[in-house]
Amino acid sequence: MATQAQFRICPDTGLKVHLPAQALIKANAVAAVVFLAIGGLFGLSVALTRWPAVHLLPAEWFYLALTAHGADVLLFWIIFFEMAVLYFASAILLGSRLAAPKMGWLAFILMLVGAVTANIAVLQGESSVMFTSYVPMKAAPHFYLGLILFAVGALIGVFVFFGTLIVAKDERTYEGSIPLVTFGALTAAIIAVFTIACGAIILVPTFLWSIGIISHIDPLTYKVVWWGMGHSSQQINVSAHVAVWYAIAAIVLGAKPLSEKVSRTAFFFYILFLQLASAHHLLVEPGISSEWKIFNTSYAMYLAVLGSMIHGLTVPGSIEAAQRRKGYTNGIFEWLRKAPWGNPAFAGMFLSLVMFGFLGGITGVILGTEQLNMLMHNTLYVPGHFHGTVVAGTTLAFMAMTYLVVPLIFRRELVLPRLAQWQPYLFGIGAAGISLFMMGAGTLGVARRHWDITFTDARLSFDVPAGAFLMMGLNGICAILAALGGLAYVVVVVGSILFGKRKDAPAPAARPATPPMASPIASYGGEGTLKLPGTMVLVSVFFVAFVLYYYVNWKYLASVWPLR
Amino acid sequence: MAIHPPKQMIWWHEPVERSELVWIAVAFLWGLVMFGTMVAWHFVGKQNLSNEAYRITPDVFQARTEAAAEKYKVREEGNTGIPVVRPPPGGDAYMLARLWEWWPILELEKGQSYRLHISSLDWQHGFSLQPTNVNLQIHPGYEMVLTVTPDAAGQFTVVCNEFCGIGHHTMIGRIYVVDKK
Numbered sequence: 001m002a003t004q005a006q007f008r009i010c011p012d013t014g015l016k017v018h019l020p021a022q023a024l025i026k027a028n029a030v031a032a033v034v035f036l037a038i039g040g041l042f043g044l045s046v047a048l049t050r051w052p053a054v055h056l057l058p059a060e061w062f063y064l065a066l067t068a069h070g071a072d073v074l075l076f077w078i079i080f081f082e083m084a085v086l087y088f089a090s091a092i093l094l095g096s097r098l099a100a101p102k103m104g105w106l107a108f109i110l111m112l113v114g115a116v117t118a119n120i121a122v123l124q125g126e127s128s129v130m131f132t133s134y135v136p137m138k139a140a141p142h143f144y145l146g147l148i149l150f151a152v153g154a155l156i157g158v159f160v161f162f163g164t165l166i167v168a169k170d171e172r173t174y175e176g177s178i179p180l181v182t183f184g185a186l187t188a189a190i191i192a193v194f195t196i197a198c199g200a201i202i203l204v205p206t207f208l209w210s211i212g213i214i215s216h217i218d219p220l221t222y223k224v225v226w227w228g229m230g231h232s233s234q235q236i237n238v239s240a241h242v243a244v245w246y247a248i249a250a251i252v253l254g255a256k257p258l259s260e261k262v263s264r265t266a267f268f269f270y271i272l273f274l275q276l277a278s279a280h281h282l283l284v285e286p287g288i289s290s291e292w293k294i295f296n297t298s299y300a301m302y303l304a305v306l307g308s309m310i311h312g313l314t315v316p317g318s319i320e321a322a323q324r325r326k327g328y329t330n331g332i333f334e335w336l337r338k339a340p341w342g343n344p345a346f347a348g349m350f351l352s353l354v355m356f357g358f359l360g361g362i363t364g365v366i367l368g369t370e371q372l373n374m375l376m377h378n379t380l381y382v383p384g385h386f387h388g389t390v391v392a393g394t395t396l397a398f399m400a401m402t403y404l405v406v407p408l409i410f411r412r413e414l415v416l417p418r419l420a421q422w423q424p425y426l427f428g429i430g431a432a433g434i435s436l437f438m439m440g441a442g443t444l445g446v447a448r449r450h451w452d453i454t455f456t457d458a459r460l461s462f463d464v465p466a467g468a469f470l471m472m473g474l475n476g477i478c479a480i481l482a483a484l485g486g487l488a489y490v491v492v493v494v495g496s497i498l499f500g501k502r503k504d505a506p507a508p509a510a511r512p513a514t515p516p517m518a519s520p521i522a523s524y525g526g527e528g529t530l531k532l533p534g535t536m537v538l539v540s541v542f543f544v545a546f547v548l549y550y551y552v553n554w555k556y557l558a559s560v561w562p563l564r
Numbered sequence: 565m566a567i568h569p570p571k572q573m574i575w576w577h578e579p580v581e582r583s584e585l586v587w588i589a590v591a592f593l594w595g596l597v598m599f600g601t602m603v604a605w606h607f608v609g610k611q612n613l614s615n616e617a618y619r620i621t622p623d624v625f626q627a628r629t630e631a632a633a634e635k636y637k638v639r640e641e642g643n644t645g646i647p648v649v650r651p652p653p654g655g656d657a658y659m660l661a662r663l664w665e666w667w668p669i670l671e672l673e674k675g676q677s678y679r680l681h682i683s684s685l686d687w688q689h690g691f692s693l694q695p696t697n698v699n700l701q702i703h704p705g706y707e708m709v710l711t712v713t714p715d716a717a718g719q720f721t722v723v724c725n726e727f728c729g730i731g732h733h734t735m736i737g738r739i740y741v742v743d744k745k
């Protein structure tokens with residue numbers, strides 16, 4: 001049973017903070033940042049290698065670095081951070097004690113051991129199989145083992161989250177329903193269970209196969225189940241970063257969801273539909289029927305896309321409503337112009353919202369369309385798309401959240417507030433650039449995961465279009481920007497945690513970079529704001545871009561070889 | 565706020581903004597349009613995968629590809645020793661993927677249809693036809709069959725775009741499309 005001594009009251013927010021939960025949040029956040037730093041370095045080296053004029057790494061190192069990059073950022077950075085988000089959204093937001101902190105530590109240690117083991121396996125050089133590790137390509141057994149340990153740890157963490165929700169309910173630490181942000185985290189956690197189950201179903205046999213106990217794994221079956229994990233985990237990311245958007249809008253601006261009903265239903269759509277859309281990774285595989293592809297990519301995917309499009313309105317809408325109530329009512333966009341762009345939490349959040357929609361979202365739907373997929377499957381368009389989702393979207397949102405976590409949980413003020421202010425822009429522009437230019441190169445046919453687009457060592461020759469070289473160069477430049485932005489983030493966060501001014505002393509006037517908690521403005525978000533013209537303009541622009549780009553791709557498809 | 569429990573205990577009863585309803589309707593209809601486009605393309609479009617495929621062992625596929633290559637070989641490519649194979653228009657064309665080549669080179673006639681059989685003898689490979697940009701995933705143990713109708717003459721390259729080990733970036737093949745003689 002928790003004693004009062006295990007809690008503190010946050011002087012900024014009035015939240016009741018369970019100290020063991022706080023310690024776990026810190027540990028997971030720190031691990032996340034470390035893996036982001038390592039993975040980001042690998043990413044930079046990969047991008048510089050793909051810049052033909054630089055061609056940094058030799059081939060073996062390139063494939064090794066690419067494997068490490070995918071695993072470190074997509075799995076370890078994001079999932080460690082999500083653990084911190086889960087603990088925050090349960091124990092802290094509900095003012096409850098964390099269920100079973102010891103299990104939380106067990107989860108953390110398993111994840112850490114798993115992540116380190118997988119990294120060692122990759123660095124030893126026998127496991128350059130990419131993080132997707134498609135069979136029959138084989139990695140060293142401890143590569144799979146590391147991933148399995150990591151997944152088991154994550155699963156335990158998810159159950160600690162569920163346990164905490166139950167504890168909070170039993171001990172009546174809150175009244176009524178859980179907050180929207182917690183609801184979003186719950187969505188993520190439910191999808192995580194499904195995801196990790198798929199991961200276990202496929203990685204455990206693959207591990208046994210790698211040590212010789214099982215003789216054969218069907219490559220197509222592997223992919224179907226692997227993407228049950230691989231795609232659903234992107235759904236976790238979306239749920240988590242949308243929850244983070246809502247949290248930041250609430251903490252910084254006091255924004256309330258326009259209507260709880262709509263926002264929650266939109267989260268619910270993610271649970272119902274998107275895990276099915278792992279099908280869109282199998283659109284050009286042999287022997288899968290068109291009916292199955294269409295069913296899984298349209299019914300299942302478009303309803304989940306609908307969920308995201310709803311958040312795409314309600315998040316900026318809630319911000320507009322909050323700003324208008326504060327008196328920024330001139331014209332269509334005063335609310336946006338006068339938003340706190342100098343606050344890195346807000347700036348990162350809003351950039352993440354816009355770029356996730358325009359760069360990641362639209363292109364994801366295109367890639368997930370049965371016939372259109374043929375145009376860009378496995379070209380650089382694919383990494384271009386998901387650097388729009390997980391980098392410009394999720395990663396930037398999580399970075400923005402960190403600027404609130406440091407003062408609220410670590411109780412430190414940010415060091416180098418100027419650098420912090422610029423960081424979201426630097427990283428955001430870099431991430432948008434790598435996303436766009438990789439998509440550009442992919443449209444020109446450049447392959448992903450490919451060391452040499454000049455084909456110097458090949459028996460036959462092939463000249464890629466000159467434009468592709470330009471794209472890869474611009475990609476390299478933007479990779480440097482993104483890496484600098486990532487470095488700035490690591491410096492500010494680590495610096496603040498180690499050297500930031502402690503906030504426990506009676507707080508002096510808050511500095512701009514450490515926002516005070518805004519107070520709520522109305523009883524529900526849409527109250528008294530009949531119109532949201534700015535948001536309607538934004539979503540209309542989005543919609544037009546979406547429709548145009550969608551049909552441009554059909555036109556492009558119509559120009560390739562007829563085939564059945 | 566989004567970080568506090570909703571004011572109304574039963575949030576289902578909160579009012580919904582009109583702008584939200586409009587947007588939900590638009591987004592939903594757009595989903596239906598996209599769904600319809602995908603289905604319609606099966607009737608009006610010329611680029612639809614038939615999804616015809618068979619299970620096959622690598623040995624059998626290799627034997628068939630070699631037999632076809634022997635029968636329809638017209639020349640060798642430069643001094644590479646790779647046969648250039650010209651299957652009969654309307655007939656079957658075979659191409660195999662293995663570490664790290666697409667074999668053999670095919671020569672097709674513009675405007676003619678061919679049943680193109682592709683499979684892998686070892687790992688997964690990515691069939692990426694350039695510069696026309698058609699991309700297919702090739703698995704070992706599965707023979708993919710598609711009917712293609714090249715509509716422009718010229719030299720086309722097959723790049724491998726599924727990572728297949730250290731020689732991945734050297735794996736290219738070729739298809740010539742020629743005008744009818």
Ligand code: HEM
Pocket residue numbers: 040041043044046047050066067069070073074078130131132380383387390391395434447448449450478479480482483486
């Ligand atoms: C400094 C920032 C980053 C740079 C410069 C960068 C650059 C790149 C490049 C050039 C590729 C290789 C594309 C290819 O050759 O196929 C790549 C792949 C990838 N990146 Fe990043 N990236 C960055 C950050 C991130 C982050 C934060 C994430 C995830 C949250 C991420 C996830 C991935 C994944 C999953 C792949 C695919 C790996 C594979 O094909 O197996 N990247 N990145």
Ligand SMILES: [Cu+2]
Pocket residue numbers: 661662664688689690724725726727728732735
């Ligand atoms: Cu290959």
Ligand SMILES: [Cu+2]
Pocket residue numbers: 689690724725726727728729732733735
């Ligand atoms: Cu390859």
